Each structure stands twice: as structure tokens, then as C-alpha cells.
Amino acid sequence: VQYKDAQGQPQVLPVDGGSRTVTVPGLSASRRYKFNLYGVWGRKRLGPISTDAVTAPATEEPPSQPQLGELTASHVSPDSVQLEWSVPAGAFDSFTVQYKDAQGQPQVLPVDGGSRTVTVPGLSASRRYKFNLYGAWGRKRLGPISTDAVTAPVEEELPSQPQLGELAVSHVSPDSVQLEWSVPEGAFDSFTVQYKDAQGQPQVLPVDGGSRTVTVPGLSASRRYKFNLYGVWGRKRLGPISTDAVTATEEPPSQPQLGELTVSHVSPDSVQLEWSVPEGAFDSFTVQYKDAQGQPQVLPVDGGSRTVTVPGLSASRRYKFNLYGVWGRKRLGPISTDAVTAPATEEPPLQPHLGELGVSHVSSDSVQLEWSVPEGAFDSFTVQYKDAQGQPQVLPVDGGSRTVTVPGLSASRRYKFNLYGVWGRKRLGPISTDAFTAPAPATEEPPLQPQLGELTASHVSSDSVQLEWSVPEGAFDSFTVQYKDAQGQPQVLPVDGGSRTVTVPGLSASRRYKFNLYGVYGREQLGPISTDAVTAPATEEPPSQPQLGELTASHVSPDSVQLEWSVPEGAFDSFTVQYKDAQGQPQVLPVDGGSRTVTVPGLSASRRYKFNLYGVWGRKRLGPISTDAVTATEEPPSQPQLGELTVSHVGPDSVQLEWSVPEGAFDSFTVQYKDAQGQPQVLPVDGGSRTVTVPGLSASRRYKFNLYGVWGRKRLGPISTDAVTGE
Known part of the structure; x- marks a missing residue:
């Protein structure tokens, strides 16, 4: 999601x-x-x-806005500064510390809301830094409060320069090579192994300074590689020493085979399938079948499984199941079987009924609705209506409610509200009512509606047009310029309300454009006013395309990597660094075109990352050049412990759980249980919580709840408890 x-x-x-x-x-x-x-x-x-x-409106009175006190530097070393601050009133959700590093790149350090001190690492010795601290409170960012600090000088005598010995190949496989080297004198901070992959892209493998061997993974079989090893000593990179190696020939694994597919268990709404694999191993399986509506369904299964339960079927119905085995890029099979689901044994509950929908309270910007349910119970309700712009809106309401307030309406306007009841997979209704919102309070005289004047083109070049306009009366909140580009695609350029001129970039030479300018005033869009302009012919010879050089990792810490690159020819407008975070989510870090170094923050310790750098030149994105880096090891905190799990409140459709953490702190928790149909359910909980309500349960039913604590990459537990829901 x-x-x-x-x-x-x-x-x-x-x-x-x-x-x-x-x-x-x-x-x-x-x-x-x-x-x-x-x-x-x-x-x-x-x-x-x-x-x-x-989301529903908050019922609690919002807390008063907190205040930031003073920010001071309490401890200074050659490579770090400890900051302290006070919060004389209220409480913040979190803080951020902002500063510029030794290369002038802006850095951001997040801090949780309960802290009053933080150490800023990775600084340069004998250098002045300015630190700004902001407090985050809800949607607001308050501050900053600021302080300056000068890091301490480096007092240690530098050791003598180390020397690299010889580099040799100690072991070869189809997809890896093990390298060994010697250091006859001194000690290095770290090493880097550089080589080109099968596609000719340069790769960098960082190695810690205490190692004398490393395995280079991810190579192609039966291929010659040249490896260069550099030693990093302070800010110097010494070497390289080099060696060549040819990877071994890879024997392809034999193709696996599918055996038989059988049905091992049948219920009214599910079928359990079993199958065999007499030879080899598959990467994964897929089960394909058609549901009761004739729509094809696909159920993925991991390669180690030999059984799966197909849920969500209809009672007393014949299904045909096809199982395929996925092996590399091939899909083998299918093997097939038929099954008829068991007849439904339970009497379905009676369908509930909607009563009448009425209006119980009206204001200038909201309407309170009330309704009745004369028979049965709904799982939830939805209120549908159209806003002042005619856009359809949906307001969800829980099944136990009989009243709701619809916010954000316009004064003196007729609205039609439709209420639907959701019962299982059915949506019943609607029941409807009309309402007029009250007129706006007459305490303030509304400002006069502003007016747009004329739009002109004041300056034209081969790839841009400067527009100017007037506002003879009133003031707009913002403006938008709309036009079509050279491909005929509509483009929108937003402009703040205080501007009277804007340059439209990225146009094509010797081309006629029509520009429409709209003024935004509250919820209204006024205009447009229009003008035509023809861009100038291209007179300059386009500059030659720039080239990217090599990308290397020049400094590594537990939570950051500093990248360096070269541009042997030409100049780029900007760069972007792309990589995947510890959760596998893609991240993009923009860098200005004059930079040749950037620090990537917010990484996880002891983790391999691949960084791709692209150069942006006009409308082209060139590259990437790539490098790998492993973040430094961080001393792990002591492992937290789970205490006891208890049930603090029970209702017919929910259970409230409470638990303790006698030692340490978890990143998050997960509650696992099986619903009334026996399907496993997972409820995520944030790490600061010690209680959670499990909703959507069935009455008079026993449930077993397992709570796991997530700490880094580990899942600890579970601790368990049983509960029987009320009648």
C-alpha cells in the first residue's frame, strides 16, 4: 500500500x-x-x-503551540559537535538539524521529539559550522534557533605512509574471484577494488583497512577481468596494484520437473492443493484458476512450498486449477486438477435495511446528517456528494455510527447527500436528502474579486519567452500559465500571486506558442487572458555533449557515503544520484551541475549499496556511471526484550491488547492472528506504542494473538495471549 x-x-x-x-x-x-x-x-x-x-476530524482540543529555547554547542572534537537545546513550553513531534558540510553541501540530521541533545558526526577539523535547529509540530516547522561552532584541530602526529605489496588471485568460480594482497609497511584506513563488469561499466568494491582478502561477486562466467586495488590513507589514495583473472566455466543446472497436482482438503470457500517435484528445484510457482465471476485469478507460491490453500471461493462450485513452475526465465507446465467446493453449511445473516436520512444541524461550512437502521447491522457506511466545484466526494463512516458531520462545504449552497450501507461485499442503498448550507457570517466584508488586465510577451529568445501581465484591481492567491509544447502536450507553469512576470523555459526555436494566464482567487480560477509569441531562430551552435568520467566512493561512515566523480569534457546542468534504501525503495538525490562530490545521508550500517549517477544536459539524461559501497559497521545497541502480553478490554468485534518492554526499544511491532475464516492477519504497530485495538473480529469466538517486536533486521518473540470476544 x-x-x-x-x-x-x-x-x-x-x-x-x-x-x-x-x-x-x-x-x-x-x-x-x-x-x-x-x-x-x-x-x-x-x-x-x-x-x-x-480521515475523521480530531475530537480532542489541539495542544498549544510549543516554543524553542536556546541552542548551544556543549562539546567539540575534531570531527563532531554536540548540540543542546531547550523547549520552554509544549512538546515537538521531532527536530531537524541543518548545516553545510566541508564541501558546502547542505546536510539534514533528523532527531526524535523527546531528545534535547544530538551529536553531529563526520565534520572536518578546525572548521567553523553554523547549525540551524527546527522543531516539527504537526504540519508546522517552527524555528530555526541557531549557533556557531568551530571544530577542534587534529593534534595527532600523522603516521608514516603505508605501502602496498602484491595482488594475487587465490580462488576462482564462475561468478566470483577471491583476491589476496599484502601490506609490507604501515596501515591503510580502507581499500577499494576497481574493475569493469561484463557490460563495461566501472565498479568499485570498498574493503575495510584490516582485511587482506576479498571476494568480488556478481561476475560473468568464462570472462577475463582486470582488478586494480587502491589503498586509502587519510585523504590520499595510493596505488594501484593490479592482477588479471578469468572466471570459471558455469555448468547449467538441469531443468526441474513437475509431478502430480492433487486436492488434499476442501471447504465451502477454499481448496488446499498439493504437488510434487520429482527432479530439480523451481524458483517459484503460480496457481491459476477462474473465480465465480469467470475472472482469471493468479496465486503466487514460493519455490520451497509443496502445498497452498486457495481462499475466497464460492460454495458448491467446480474449479479447475493449473499449476506452473517458474525456473529462471522459463515457465514450465501446467499440471492440472479439478475440485468442487463443499456446500455452505451456515445460514447467512439477514440482510440489514437502511431507514431514513435526515439533516440535524447546518452551518455555513458543514452539515450534520443522521440516519436509522431499522433491521440488522452494516459493516460501514459511505456518504457521497459533490463539492462546490462539482467534484464527487466520499466520506467513510464506521458501521456503529448513526450520525456524521460533512465538513468543508461552501456557504449558501444546495447539496444532495447519498448514504450507502456496506454489508460484506454488497453496497445497499442509497438513501438521500438535500440540505442548504447557512450563509457565511457577516462579520467580515469579503474582499472584492480581483481582475486580470493584459498579457504581453516582453522578451523572446530561441528557447524561452518572458511574459508580463497586470492586475488593475484586487489581489490573486496565485497564477497559472498554460500552453502546449512542441509535441502538442499541454503544460502548466505555476506562479506565485505577487509576481507580474515569468519566463517560460524549454521552448523550441522558430515556433509559435499561445499562452493562457489564469488567476487563482480562493477556490475560483479567473481568466484566461491570452497572447501569442514566436520564439527566435536558433543562432548559436549547440555545445558539444558532455561526458561522465568515473564514480568512486571517497568516504564511508555507518550512515553515509561520500561520492566523487569526474567530468572529462563539457558541463552538465545538474546531476542525480539514484539508489535503493534499506527497504528496497528507490531514492533520488539531486545535485547541482557545478558539484563533483556529494554525501548520501540516512543509510543503514554494514549494508551494500549501488549508486548510479546521471548527468542532466538540456533535455537529455546521460549515463549512468555506477559504483558500489558498503557502509561502515555500527556498534549495535543491546537487544531489547519483550515482556508480557495481556488483554485489557474485550468487545463483540474487537480486542484491546497491552504489552510491556522491560529493556531496550523496538523499531515497531506486529500483531498476528487468524480471522474467523482461518486466514492469517497482520496488524502493524509503531515502536512507541504499548497498546493496540484489533478490529473486525467475530462475536463469541476465541482468538490467539502473537506479538512480535521488530528490532533492525530481527523479529523477536512472539509473546502470546488468548481472548474470547463478547456476545
């Missing part, structure tokens, strides 16, 4: 393949979110399917 949080940052919530529901925690009240759900099938990501939701 992917969505953006209240700060606009993308978030990813993983869900196991057997689940059909998940609760997204940690959202902000009264806020619209768009959720995209992707299905992962083997190495493919299918989808997304999407939906919008507006």
Missing part, C-alpha cells in the same frame, strides 16, 4: 499475500489521502488499484 503522509512524503506499508484488509495507522485528522495498492507476483508488481479517503 503506497500513499503520501501529511508532509507529502511517500510511505509504503507491506501486507502479506493472504490478507485482504489492512489498517493504515499514523494519519492526520480531517485530511484526504489517496491509497494505491500493488500486488506482488514473483518479480512483477501489478496494479495499482486506488481509492481516496478522508
Whole structure:
């Protein structure tokens, strides 16, 4: 599940393949979110399917805004500064420390909201730094408070320069080579092995200074490689010493075979399949069948499994199941079997009924709705209506509610509200009502609507046009310029409300463009005013295409890597560094075109990263050049411990759990249990919580709950407890 949080940052919530529901925690009240759900099938990501939701308004009185006190430097060393600060009133959610490193690159250090001190690492000796601290409170960023500090000088006598001995190959396989080397004198801080891969791309493998051997992985079989080893000593790179090696020939594994597919267990809504693999091993399997509506369904299974349960079937129905084995890029099979699901044994509950929908309270910007359910119970409700711009809106309501307030409406306007009841997979209704919002309070005289004047082209070049306009009356919140590019695609350029001129870049020479300017005033878009302009012919000879040189990792810490690169010819407009974080999510770091070094922050310790650097030149993206780096080892904190798990509250459809952590701190928790259909469910919980409510349970049913603590890459536990839901 992917969505953006209240700060606009993308978030990813993983869900196991057997689940059909998940609760997204940690959202902000009264806020619209768009959720995209992707299905992962083997190495493919299918989808997304999407939906919008507006979180309910917060009922608590918002806390008073906190205040930042003073920021001081309490301890200084040659490569770090310890900062301390005070918060005289209130509490912040988190802090960020901002400063520029020795290369002038901006750096950001996040700090949790409970801290009042932080050590800024990786600084240069005898250098003045300015530190700005911001406090994050809800959606606001308060501050900064600032302080200056000069790092201490390096007092140690530099040791004598070390020397590299010989580099040799000690072991060869089809996809790797083991290298060994000697250091006859002195000691290096670290080493780097450089070589070119099968595609001719330069690769860099960092090695710690205490090692004398390393295995270079990911090579191609039966191929000659040249390896260069450099020794890093302080800021110097010594060497290289070199050797050649030819990787061994790879024997292809024999193709695996599928055996028989049988049905081992049948229920009204599921079938358990079993199969054999008499020879070889598959990477994964897929089960394909058609559901009750005739739609094809695919169920992925890992390569080590020999059984799988196909859920969500219809009772008393014949299904044909095909099983395929995936081996490398090949799909073998299928083997097939038929099965008839068992008849339904339970009497389905009576369908609930919607009563009447009425309006119980009206204000200038909201309407309170009330409704009745004369028979049965719904799982949830949805209220649908169109806003002042005619856009459809959906407001979700839980199944136990009989009233809801619809916020964000316009004054003195007629709205039609439709209420639907959700019962299992059915949506019943709607029941409807109309309402007029109250007129806006007459305390303030609304400002006069602004007016747009004339739009002119004041300067024209071969690839840009400068526009100017007037606003004879009033003030706009912002403007937008709309036009079509050389390919006929519509483009939109936003402009702040205080501007009266803007340059439209990226145009084609000797081409006529029509520009429309709109003024945005509150929720209204006024205009457009228009003008035509013809770009000047191209007079200059285009500069020659620049070239990227080599990319290397020049400094490594537990949570950052410093990259360096060269541009042997020409100049780029900008660069982008791309890599995947510890969760496998792609990250992009923009760098200005004049830089030749950048520090990538926020990495995980003792982890291999691959960095790709692209050069942006006009509309072209050149590259990439690549390098690998392993972050330094971080002294791990002591392992936390789980205490006891207890049930603190029980309802007919929910259970509240509580637990203790007698020692240490976890990054997060997960609660695992099986629902009334026996399907495993996973509920994620943040690491600071000690209680959670498990919703959506069935009445008068025994459940077993397992709680795991997630600490780094480890999952500790579980601790367990049983509970029986109320009637």
C-alpha cells in the first residue's frame, strides 16, 4: 500500500499475500489521502488499484503551540559537535538539524521529539559550522534557533605512509574471484577494488583497512577481468596494484520437473492443493484458476512450498486449477486438477435495511446528517456528494455510527447527500436528502474579486519567452500559465500571486506558442487572458555533449557515503544520484551541475549499496556511471526484550491488547492472528506504542494473538495471549 503522509512524503506499508484488509495507522485528522495498492507476483508488481479517503476530524482540543529555547554547542572534537537545546513550553513531534558540510553541501540530521541533545558526526577539523535547529509540530516547522561552532584541530602526529605489496588471485568460480594482497609497511584506513563488469561499466568494491582478502561477486562466467586495488590513507589514495583473472566455466543446472497436482482438503470457500517435484528445484510457482465471476485469478507460491490453500471461493462450485513452475526465465507446465467446493453449511445473516436520512444541524461550512437502521447491522457506511466545484466526494463512516458531520462545504449552497450501507461485499442503498448550507457570517466584508488586465510577451529568445501581465484591481492567491509544447502536450507553469512576470523555459526555436494566464482567487480560477509569441531562430551552435568520467566512493561512515566523480569534457546542468534504501525503495538525490562530490545521508550500517549517477544536459539524461559501497559497521545497541502480553478490554468485534518492554526499544511491532475464516492477519504497530485495538473480529469466538517486536533486521518473540470476544 503506497500513499503520501501529511508532509507529502511517500510511505509504503507491506501486507502479506493472504490478507485482504489492512489498517493504515499514523494519519492526520480531517485530511484526504489517496491509497494505491500493488500486488506482488514473483518479480512483477501489478496494479495499482486506488481509492481516496478522508480521515475523521480530531475530537480532542489541539495542544498549544510549543516554543524553542536556546541552542548551544556543549562539546567539540575534531570531527563532531554536540548540540543542546531547550523547549520552554509544549512538546515537538521531532527536530531537524541543518548545516553545510566541508564541501558546502547542505546536510539534514533528523532527531526524535523527546531528545534535547544530538551529536553531529563526520565534520572536518578546525572548521567553523553554523547549525540551524527546527522543531516539527504537526504540519508546522517552527524555528530555526541557531549557533556557531568551530571544530577542534587534529593534534595527532600523522603516521608514516603505508605501502602496498602484491595482488594475487587465490580462488576462482564462475561468478566470483577471491583476491589476496599484502601490506609490507604501515596501515591503510580502507581499500577499494576497481574493475569493469561484463557490460563495461566501472565498479568499485570498498574493503575495510584490516582485511587482506576479498571476494568480488556478481561476475560473468568464462570472462577475463582486470582488478586494480587502491589503498586509502587519510585523504590520499595510493596505488594501484593490479592482477588479471578469468572466471570459471558455469555448468547449467538441469531443468526441474513437475509431478502430480492433487486436492488434499476442501471447504465451502477454499481448496488446499498439493504437488510434487520429482527432479530439480523451481524458483517459484503460480496457481491459476477462474473465480465465480469467470475472472482469471493468479496465486503466487514460493519455490520451497509443496502445498497452498486457495481462499475466497464460492460454495458448491467446480474449479479447475493449473499449476506452473517458474525456473529462471522459463515457465514450465501446467499440471492440472479439478475440485468442487463443499456446500455452505451456515445460514447467512439477514440482510440489514437502511431507514431514513435526515439533516440535524447546518452551518455555513458543514452539515450534520443522521440516519436509522431499522433491521440488522452494516459493516460501514459511505456518504457521497459533490463539492462546490462539482467534484464527487466520499466520506467513510464506521458501521456503529448513526450520525456524521460533512465538513468543508461552501456557504449558501444546495447539496444532495447519498448514504450507502456496506454489508460484506454488497453496497445497499442509497438513501438521500438535500440540505442548504447557512450563509457565511457577516462579520467580515469579503474582499472584492480581483481582475486580470493584459498579457504581453516582453522578451523572446530561441528557447524561452518572458511574459508580463497586470492586475488593475484586487489581489490573486496565485497564477497559472498554460500552453502546449512542441509535441502538442499541454503544460502548466505555476506562479506565485505577487509576481507580474515569468519566463517560460524549454521552448523550441522558430515556433509559435499561445499562452493562457489564469488567476487563482480562493477556490475560483479567473481568466484566461491570452497572447501569442514566436520564439527566435536558433543562432548559436549547440555545445558539444558532455561526458561522465568515473564514480568512486571517497568516504564511508555507518550512515553515509561520500561520492566523487569526474567530468572529462563539457558541463552538465545538474546531476542525480539514484539508489535503493534499506527497504528496497528507490531514492533520488539531486545535485547541482557545478558539484563533483556529494554525501548520501540516512543509510543503514554494514549494508551494500549501488549508486548510479546521471548527468542532466538540456533535455537529455546521460549515463549512468555506477559504483558500489558498503557502509561502515555500527556498534549495535543491546537487544531489547519483550515482556508480557495481556488483554485489557474485550468487545463483540474487537480486542484491546497491552504489552510491556522491560529493556531496550523496538523499531515497531506486529500483531498476528487468524480471522474467523482461518486466514492469517497482520496488524502493524509503531515502536512507541504499548497498546493496540484489533478490529473486525467475530462475536463469541476465541482468538490467539502473537506479538512480535521488530528490532533492525530481527523479529523477536512472539509473546502470546488468548481472548474470547463478547456476545
